[in-house]
Amino acid sequence: xxxxxxxxxxxxxxxxxxxxxxxxxxxxxxxxxxxxxxxxxxxxxxxxxxxxxxxxxxxxxxxxxxxxxxxxxx
Numbered sequence: 001x002x003x004x005x006x007x008x009x010x011x012x013x014x015x016x017x018x019x020x021x022x023x024x025x026x027x028x029x030x031x032x033x034x035x036x037x038x039x040x041x042x043x044x045x046x047x048x049x050x051x052x053x054x055x056x057x058x059x060x061x062x063x064x065x066x067x068x069x070x071x072x073x074x
Contacts, residue, residue: 015027016028018051019051020050020051020052020055021050021051021056021060021065022039022040022043022048022051023043023051024039024043033072033073036073037073037074048062
């Protein structure tokens with residue numbers, strides 16, 4: 001998911017792209033901790049499927065994806 005984010009002066013910015021994994025629109029559906037958590041909770045409730053299947057890495061693992069989330073966003 002981090003490929004759609006960047007840093008400017010040590011601050012995260014969003015570029016409104018859609019995550020190929022979870023389908024979140026950066027800068028719209030992830031504007032704060034609560035919206036991130038709510039989006040993730042709904043994604044998980046709906047099966048946590050990789051959004052664009054034909055580019056899903058063969059070794060993609062849902063549990064590993066969640067483990068890689070920075071603690072401040074969990």
